[in-house]
Amino acid sequence: LQITENPCRNLSKCPQVVNKPGLHGGRIVILTLHPPTYEIFTMLSRVALVSAGRLMFTGRRRDMLPYFALVQYPCPAYKNPSDYYLDLVTLDDLSAEAMLESSQRIEQLAETFRRHQEPLSDPGPPIALPYKIKRANCFSQMIALLM
Numbered sequence: 001l002q003i004t005e006n007p008c009r010n011l012s013k014c015p016q017v018v019n020k021p022g023l024h025g026g027r028i029v030i031l032t033l034h035p036p037t038y039e040i041f042t043m044l045s046r047v048a049l050v051s052a053g054r055l056m057f058t059g060r061r062r063d064m065l066p067y068f069a070l071v072q073y074p075c076p077a078y079k080n081p082s083d084y085y086l087d088l089v090t091l092d093d094l095s096a097e098a099m100l101e102s103s104q105r106i107e108q109l110a111e112t113f114r115r116h117q118e119p120l121s122d123p124g125p126p127i128a129l130p131y132k133i134k135r136a137n138c139f140s141q142m143i144a145l146l147m
Helices: 014-018 038-043 061-070 081-088 096-116 138-146
Strands: 002-005 029-032 046-051 054-060
Touching (some): 038 081, 046 061, 054 096
Antiparallel strands (some): 046 054
């Protein structure tokens, strides 16, 4: 498990971070991006869009646009989907009217997503996992911290 906050501050390193072999080697890598460029957005396999501590969408990146189109928020042509949907779920504090409108939209999107989520299935009885735990060596940990 690797958790990286905003690795794209240095934009020259961002594609290297997103395309790391760890992303495709059965490892879990969690990135927070503020907001990703279209190029970086297309490299992601799964997306979680969160606002005010509530999920607006979570799932495969390729399912994000069809989902929002289904709930009447299609992404306009020639618009970066990550920019558009981040703006859509961000509280607008420019005026009281804008804040009220955006907070109602965020609440509506959160409730809509909650209703669209499939219920968790019963995982069945617990199983014993193998004890073999791999740990990153000191060098790998240092490289991850420096990114």
